Amino acid sequence: MARGVQGLARVAVVVRAGVAPLWWLGVFAAGIGVLVPGITGRRIGVMAGGALFIVAAVVVSYCRRRRYTALTRSVARAGKHDVLQDRAVTVRNWRRGHRWWLLLAFVAALGSAFAVSVAGGMLLAGCGAGLRLKAAWLGRRECADNALLWVRVDWLDGRGGQPAGKAVRTYRSTGVAAGDAAPGGARRRTAALV
Template structure:
């Protein structure tokens, strides 16, 4: 029995796609937020923001790890007709789908500066740091299994871009040389010619 042709996106790349926008938008909002005195004062706002940064990073990084592990354990080998999506395409698609959520999160972080300066921005940046942390954990998972983890693009679309959402039934695997992203979703570094 042959499977149909499927587009596949790297799991780690999807996770990592939101990290940079959240990180930079968060720190930009925090920088603007520090300029506003706020109801609590700058010192309390920044200290609260630092605590929120750490909590958000930990919650995002450790969230749903059991689901990722379960999907990785039951992953099937990708078929020879499956199409592997480039890293840049995966990142662009994720950011296009989530651009309004990113904008709303940025505006909300700016708005919280009137109550607690910088706190909302640091919370947003913590979410970005947590996504980087989770992507690097997925990279270690891939290296331990000596495979790369991929998710079907149609399942990703149905699950609002969540690579471990309920719409995702299973992952696919390839060898570590496949695709243009290294384990963890970063750009693959090409060795310089001797």
């Protein structure tokens, strides 16, 4: 890239990138865990799994919100030469960078079914639900401020994802029409042509 030109990835898209893999791997692991009674039995496993799902969703949803809020206060306008990364590229980079962690979490969730059936899978699914709630919260902030939040790609480190990490010093902003993702990081719905 030329001097002064930076690649920017949507903050909400980076947060939302882990939702589908965590949710579906968790559901799959919980489904397999139902077949294994475990040491505690299925009933206790399902109740513990439900509690873990709720706790994980709440903790992940509220984790680091203060840091996100602080970064949005010091937001700078994106320059005309900055390159906005496509949603699909951001999601693909995050998933490639975290594939081994996802695989390890899935294996751990399956292994935990022999002790407490269903619980590990529900915990994993709860983490995915928490990320979805956090992305929705970011989307509401973007709508309220009428600006989309972007982070420099080189600050996300090689693995593609810590939009509120130590390396991130500020966010950039654009109008709500920029990029191919709606507020909150979902795919932008195009109006049907009449």
